[in-house]
Amino acid sequence: xxxxxxxxxxxxxxxxxxxxxxxxxxxxxxxxxxxxxxxxxxxxxxxxxxxxxxxxxxxxxxxxxxxxxxxxxxxxxxxxxxxxxxxxxxxxxxxxxxxxxxxxxxxxxxxxxxxxxxxxxxxxxxxxxxxxxxxxxxxxxxxxxxxxxxxxxxxxxxxxxxxxxxxxxxxxxxxxxxxxxxxxxxxxxxxxxxx
Amino acid sequence: xxxxxxxxxxxxxxxxxxxxxxxxxxxxxxxxxxxxxxxxxxxxxxxxxxxxxxxxxxxxxxxxxxxxxxxxxxxxxxxxxxxxxxxxxxxxxxxxxxxxxxxxxxxxxxxxxxxxxxxxxxxxxxxxxxxxxxxxxxxxxxxxxxxxxxxxxxxxxxxxxxxxxxxxxxxxxxxxxxxxxxxxxxxxxxxxxxxxxxxxxxxxxxxxxxxxxxxxxxxxxxxxxxxxxxxxxxxxxxxxxxxxxxxxxxxxxxxxxxxxxxxxxxxxxxxxxxxxxxxxxxxxxxxxxxxxxxxxxxxxxxxxxxxxxxxxxxxxxxxxxxxxxxxxxxxxxxxxxxxxxxxxxxxxxxxxxxxxxxxxxxxxxxxxxxxxxxxxxxxxxxxxxxxxxxxxxxxxxxxxxxxxxxxxxxxxxxxxxxxxxxxxxxxxxxxxxxxxxxxxx
Numbered sequence: 001x002x003x004x005x006x007x008x009x010x011x012x013x014x015x016x017x018x019x020x021x022x023x024x025x026x027x028x029x030x031x032x033x034x035x036x037x038x039x040x041x042x043x044x045x046x047x048x049x050x051x052x053x054x055x056x057x058x059x060x061x062x063x064x065x066x067x068x069x070x071x072x073x074x075x076x077x078x079x080x081x082x083x084x085x086x087x088x089x090x091x092x093x094x095x096x097x098x099x100x101x102x103x104x105x106x107x108x109x110x111x112x113x114x115x116x117x118x119x120x121x122x123x124x125x126x127x128x129x130x131x132x133x134x135x136x137x138x139x140x141x142x143x144x145x146x147x148x149x150x151x152x153x154x155x156x157x158x159x160x161x162x163x164x165x166x167x168x169x170x171x172x173x174x175x176x177x178x179x180x181x182x183x184x185x186x187x188x189x190x191x192x193x194x195x
Numbered sequence: 196x197x198x199x200x201x202x203x204x205x206x207x208x209x210x211x212x213x214x215x216x217x218x219x220x221x222x223x224x225x226x227x228x229x230x231x232x233x234x235x236x237x238x239x240x241x242x243x244x245x246x247x248x249x250x251x252x253x254x255x256x257x258x259x260x261x262x263x264x265x266x267x268x269x270x271x272x273x274x275x276x277x278x279x280x281x282x283x284x285x286x287x288x289x290x291x292x293x294x295x296x297x298x299x300x301x302x303x304x305x306x307x308x309x310x311x312x313x314x315x316x317x318x319x320x321x322x323x324x325x326x327x328x329x330x331x332x333x334x335x336x337x338x339x340x341x342x343x344x345x346x347x348x349x350x351x352x353x354x355x356x357x358x359x360x361x362x363x364x365x366x367x368x369x370x371x372x373x374x375x376x377x378x379x380x381x382x383x384x385x386x387x388x389x390x391x392x393x394x395x396x397x398x399x400x401x402x403x404x405x406x407x408x409x410x411x412x413x414x415x416x417x418x419x420x421x422x423x424x425x426x427x428x429x430x431x432x433x434x435x436x437x438x439x440x441x442x443x444x445x446x447x448x449x450x451x452x453x454x455x456x457x458x459x460x461x462x463x464x465x466x467x468x469x470x471x472x473x474x475x476x477x478x479x480x481x482x483x484x485x486x487x488x489x490x491x492x493x494x495x496x497x498x499x500x501x502x503x504x505x506x507x508x509x510x511x512x513x514x515x516x517x518x519x520x521x522x523x524x525x526x527x528x529x530x531x532x533x534x535x536x537x538x539x540x541x542x543x544x545x546x547x548x549x550x551x552x553x554x555x556x557x558x559x560x561x562x563x564x565x566x567x568x569x570x571x572x573x574x575x576x577x578x579x580x581x582x583x584x585x586x587x588x589x590x591x592x593x594x595x596x597x598x599x600x601x602x603x604x605x606x607x608x609x610x611x612x613x614x615x616x617x618x619x620x621x622x623x624x625x626x627x628x629x630x631x632x633x634x635x636x
Binding site (some may be wrong): 022023024025026027028029033034036037041042044050051052054073085091104105106111118120121124125126127128129130131137154155157159161162164165174 | 326462546547
């Protein structure tokens with residue numbers, strides 16, 4: 001009698017424990033209060049191609065604050081951008097600091113905090129062949145840096161999906177400043193923001 | 196005579212098991228033998244310094260070339276067999292010049308690789324190039340042991356789990372054997388006792404059962420009932436409060452993406468992949484082009500990345516899933532255009548009637564991701580760390596001070612509110628962070 005009771009108790013506890021399955025979401029009081037009627041950003045609905053509501057934007061659609069980039073992804077486009085494209089964002093202390101923040105997030109893992117091509121991933125030999133910004137053969141300019149961030153080059157991918165136009169230009173400022181530092185040049189004077 | 200025989204058999208089986216497992220654990224200790232260079236490698240390369248070569252290779256060549264597989268440029272292992280040394284020196288220093296001079300090998304190579312020009316390296320001496328070539332011609336290590344091991348066990352996942360399973364099985368067998376022995380010994384002893392006329396169990400005099408005594412005591416029953424009701428109320432409250440709370444939710448994702456490797460070991464910033472957390476309501480599931488920023492180059496994990504639980508083969512296979520989804524063809528190093536979505540399972544999900552904005556917390560508030568999402572950099576499999584209940588939100592709003600420094604927007608309101616509440620620093624709650632309409636509308 002006693003042992004039967006304890007066996008039942010253990011069995012009950014075990015079913016309680018086994019019921020909580022971590023790979024399934026919990027149940028809800030009133031699901032129609034929790035789940036949205038319109039399509040969710042990352043939902044799965046039969047109406048979409050491949051059932052995914054996360055889609056690439058239609059060709060030609062432009063988001064707010066976007067300026068199209070006209071240099072094409074080729075070595076001619078690169079040369080052209082390198083020569084004539086100029087940074088349209090003023091070079092102020094604030095902008096440089098903002099560029100530095102973005103640089104630390106997106107670039108420094110490979111290019112290194114100083115821009116010498118010795119980032120953390122390079123040191124761990126995960127990603128190889130990252131050049132220093134003062135590389136003589138490449139002789140980067142404002143335009144070429146922007147071009148490469150926009151289209152990517154060789155194994156480096158495009159960063160246009162992670163930053164918008166202005167943010168790319170901010171990073172551009174910081175990259176050029178790092179290049180000056182590596183080459184031992186005088187720091188460029190800040191412009192006053194007057195538009 | 197029969198019983199001892201059975202016992203002997205048990206012991207024999209037990210010993211056999213033990214011997215077998217010892218043997219299984221002994222396996223796989225063999226060492227790789229590092230062979231020398233292939234016979235085709237010229238003398239100056241074979242005698243060069245491959246350590247210096249490695250340094251040069253990693254900084255200059257590795258962006259486009261890999262040693263044992265094609266990348267942006269062809270694989271370089273065996274290049275001294277394909278070309279002769281003088282040609283190589285000329286090509287590396289300035290390939291474009293060689294092509295222009297009409298060298299047939301150079302022109303053919305240029306055409307074969309879609310006219311992608313190789314950078315010129317005028318800074319390299321012949322000795323440097325010998326060193327690089329020496330590094331390139333180091334034969335690829337063959338990892339035979341591991342592959343045959345996995346094949347023999349017949350399991351793709353987690354090579355380390357086998358010996359644990361055997362040990363557990365062994366323990367179970369031992370337990371079984373012991374309990375059988377105990378039963379047999381007990382039975383034999385009982386029989387001996389019976390044969391010798393000794394009473395085995397002294398029968399106790401039957402008194403009142405304890406539950407009858409309990410039922411007759413009214414005070415005890417009352418106390419018991421009160422406690423029972425309290426326990427039920429407490430259990431019921433706990434049960435109702437966890438409905439709709441997904442803390443600890445850990446779904447299986449279509450690709451085994453390890454935050455431990457990416458954010459932990461490799462220290463990649465959270466916002467590198469979740470870039471929209473800076474600027475929008477959603478933290479965003481990164482699109483696959485962000486993965487390919489690095490995984491164009493990283494097609495396999497290193498030996499050190501593999502753990503007991505997840506083998507290198509397992510992780511490599513997950514990277515292949517990424518290539519399949521993006522339509523990346525490794526052999527031609529280009530996209531086929533055939534893509535298919537990765538159907539990630541969403542973990543953190545607020546109910547539809549609550550509004551939450553990531554950029555407001557990440558960019559303006561400057562709150563670390565880990566504050567809400569927990570130690571993501573240690574999570575092999577992502578799970579929900581916080582309860583994400585309203586009480587949890589409000590607690591944080593009550594305790595967190597607002598960063599007003601260097602933000603002119605807050606200057607006036609901060610001054611007025613700190614006078615009103617008579618405090619130095621304002622919490623989010625005092626700024627209106629508890630108002631219903633801030634999150635529910």
